Amino acid sequence: MPDGPHPGDDRDVPAEVTVRCHACGREATAERIEIRAVCACGAWLHCCRNCGLYAPGASNDCREPNAERVADKEQGNFCDWFRPAAAARSGVAAAGDARARLDALFGKKPAG
Secondary structure, eight states: OSSOOOOTOOOHHHHHHOOOOOOOOEEEEESSSSSBBOTSSSOOOSSGGGBTBTTTSSSBBSOOOTSSOOOTSSOOOTTTTTOOOSOHHHHHHHHHHHHHHHHHHTTTOOOO
């Protein structure tokens, strides 16, 4: 039997896990992230964008070579390899940071 993680192998899974929503950045803590779990903003929590194995640019955008292809990375899915990401990949935060850098570059003052 090969070494390494296997679907359903919970030996190293903590008692509670925290996942940060890829859409709004809100944190959710639970014993496990259920397949049908959604954030208060309506985004799926059990999705590729919230997974620690998500790697844009890799084969199927995933570091797990045995994972099945998932077309919509923001849609809830049944992937057995899902593990909540340690750090958020919030498109909302990244977009805000990018906008602030552009505004600074072109001398625009923040609205407010």
